[in-house]
Amino acid sequence: MTGVSYIEELQQLQRKLSDLEQENLYLRNALTEEKQLDKRIKAAFFAAKDGILILHPSGVILDVNDMICTAFRLDKDKIIGRNITHFLPREYREKAREYLVEINESKKHSRYLFPLKYQQNEVFYEISAGKLPDEDAFVAIVRNVTSYFLEHQKKQKEKLLYNEFFTEALDGIVLWKETGEIIAANESALRIFESTYEELMQTKISDYVYQKDEKYVSMIKQLYKHKSNREELMFLMPNGQKKLLEFTTKLHSVEGMHMSIFRNTSERYKMEMDLRESKTMLKNVFEEAFDGIIVWDEAFRIVDMNRAAERILLRPKEEMTDMSLLDVLPNGKSVAEDIKPMLLTLKDGEQNRGLYTAAINQNEWSQFEFKNKYNIYSGLSITTLRDITENAVLEEQLRKSSTLNVIGELAAGIAHEIRNPMTALKGFIQLLENESKSDKHKMYFSVIKTELNRIEMIINEFLLLAKPKDVQYIKCDVTKIMDETLELLQAQAVLFSVQIEKKYQKSQLEIYCDPNQMKKVFINIVKNGIEVLENGGQIQVELTETEDSCHIMIQDNGNGISKELVARLGEPFFTTKEKGTGLGLMVCKRIIEDHKGKMEIESEEGVGTAFHIYIPKHNGSNNS
Missing domain, CATH: 3.30.450.20 (PAS domain)
Known part of the structure; x- marks a missing residue:
């Protein structure tokens, strides 16, 4: 029997039992906590917003959470057991294998960005992977970073674009502080301001302004009021050159700095001025x-x-x-x-x-x-x-003048050659007529004398064209000359059943003229009118006056002629009559022109013809 009493042994056993109960309680609590932690881990595993994969070092998928199923659009049982590379495009599979080897060797967490194409859209995933402790496996967290990556790319592109724009822009770009000091400028700005980068950084934009006048002060006020403006000002460069610059300024444009964009408009201004002058010149040439x-x-x-x-x-x-x-x-x-x-x-x-x-x-x-x-x-x-109307008229006049010259030369020779035998013929005809006592030959002699008189009249007209008579201007009553003409032709008018109607504005119209020459004009025109009225008709004679001239109108109601033929009336040897020579109207036009007057002819087929003669009241050489 040992020295330990039964009671002491019992107490020892009770203490051990109590320790065992305490240890058992601790173990139960630890197990409960481990189970709760395991539940939390599993809950976190399946409820995580990011995709989680458990991978074998070979890449075989051991487990996945719901986000992976959603991302792959497959059930969990169709994912587990397959290699991760199966779900990657062929071009990325080799990279994925290298990534797994890298994780296995380094035994550290690492990240990698995989771009994947899903339904023709590019999706970017960031993968963070590491080894599981005490297990031959990896855990990989997959996060969809498409929006972040695209936004990052966009910012990078914008930054690159801004840098390219700032550096390569054709316009000068200057960034400056609130105090006006220049802190950045591109190459174009250096060329515009004729300065090096170092020189420009030591100045203010206002240092280059040529005149700080009221316009400049108003411009500055408007800039700070509206936070931006667009203006044109004259700037003075360090080399003494003046430049007209167009510029746009925006306050607090880049990271709190102000930005001004400059463009040299001196050349454009000069071009605009040259263009304006050219346009004005062309307009003047066009108009003049x-x-x-x-x-x-x-x-x-x-x-x-x-x-x-x-x-x-x-x-x-x-x-x-x-x-x-x-x-x-x-x-x-x-x-x-x-x-x-x-x-x-x-x-x-x-x-x-x-x-x-x-x-x-x-x-x-x-x-x-x-x-x-x-x-x-x-x-x-x-x-x-x-x-070219005037040229055409001058050409026509020249042609007529040339014709007249030829006619004149011919007339002078022909008239003298014919007049001499004509005189002899007329003399012998008169002798034969006096000696002939037979009445049956009287008609023959009458016809011969009439035709000889006609030939003599034509000769006289030829001579008038060859050598016009000097006009003797005297003050005459044109109504009296017209009355004498109509009285002379009255018998012929009755013979042709033609009525002559007179309309005189006044009983006496005085002009300076050669009465015999004017009578010749009236006889020619009225006689022509009577001859064209073969079946009878009417001739109307009107005399009116204006302030400076006398207007004589002789109008018939015959058949008339076309406008083309009217234009040729007065040409030598042009006539609408069977036995006409065309010299009568030609002589009339010559006489009227000698009187400083003019003759106009109007005719309409089926209506008749009107001759308008205008004779000035006062001739240039006789005014009294």
């Missing part, structure tokens, strides 16, 4: 050109015209703008002398030219040289008109 210029569009609408075109068309530009050129231009005298067919046949890039004859003022024909050019600029075409 002697030829009429009309600008029209593809629909023939008039866009612009110069002053010469206004004068030719006798209408203001404002009235004709937007009207059709085809409506503004009157029809030509004939198809061959009309401009409209030439306009309608124009094609892109083509041009044509010709003669255009038209009655612009509806009273007389005018002739123009025209040139059309289609689509010279931006759908616009031009037509130019050159008035």
Whole structure:
């Protein structure tokens, strides 16, 4: 029996039992806590917002959480047991294997960015992986960083773009502080301000302003009021050069700094001035050109015209703008002398030219040289008109003058050659008539003498053309001369059943003229009127006066003639009568021109012909 009593042994056993109970309680509590921790870990594993994979070092997936299932769009049983590389594009599989080897060897956590394509969209995942303690496995946390990565890329691109823009911009960019000190500038700014980078960094923008006047002060006030502005100012460079700069300023633009963008507009300003001067010069040339210029569009609408075109068309530009050129231009005298067919046949890039004859003022024909050019600029075409009416008249007068000279030369020779035998013939005819006692030959002698008198009259007209008589101006009553003429021709008028009606404004109209010459004019015209009225008719004679001249009108109601033939009346040897010579009206025109007057002829087929004669009241050489 030992020295330990039963009671002591019992107490020892009780103490051991109590220790065992305490240890057992601790173990139970530790087990409970471990189970709770395991539950929390599992809850965290499955509820984590990031994807979690448990991987074998070979890459085989041992376990995954719900986020991985969602990301892969597969059930858990279809993911576990497969290699992680199976879910990666082929081009990234080798990299993934290298990544696993790196984790296994380093035994440290590491991160890697894998870009994946899902439904044609690129998705970026960041993978953070490390070995599990006491286990031959890895844990990999997968986080979708697409939005963050794209945003980061965007910022990087913006930063790169800003740097490229700032450095490579053609405009000068200057960053400056609130105090005005320049803290950054690009190459273009250095060139504009004719300075090195170091020189520019030691200055303020205001140091370069040429004049700090009221405009400058107002500009600064507006800048701080509106936080930005756009202006033009003259700047003085360090080398003494003045430059007109256009600039835009924005306060607190880049990281609290102010930014100004400069552009040298000196060259542009000079170009604008040169362009303005060129435009003014071209406008002046356009407006002052002697030829009429009309600008029209593809629909023939008039866009612009110069002053010469206004004068030719006798209408203001404002009235004709937007009207059709085809409506503004009157029809030509004939198809061959009309401009409209030439306009309608124009094609892109083509041009044509010709003669255009038209009655612009509806009273007389005018002739123009025209040139059309289609689509010279931006759908616009031009037509130019050159008035050659005066040239055409001068050419016609020259032709007539040449004809008259020839006729004059011929007349002088012919008249003298014919007059001598004519005198002999008339003398012998008179002798034969006196000696002949037979009445049956009287008619023959009468016809012979009449024809001889006609030949003598033609000879006299020839001589008048060859050597016109000097006009002796005296003060005469034109009504008296007309009455004597009509009285002389009254018998012929009755013979042709022609009635002559007189309308005199006044009983006496005095002018300075040669009465015999004027009577010759009246006889010729009235006689012509009687002869064209073969079946009878009426001749109307009117005498009126204006402030400076006397107007004589002799009008018949015969058949009339066309406008083309009217233009030829007065030409030598041109006549509408069977036995006419065409010299009568030619002599009339010569006499009227010698009296400083003019003759106009109007005729309409089926209506009749009117001769208008205008004789000035006071001749230049006789005013009393």
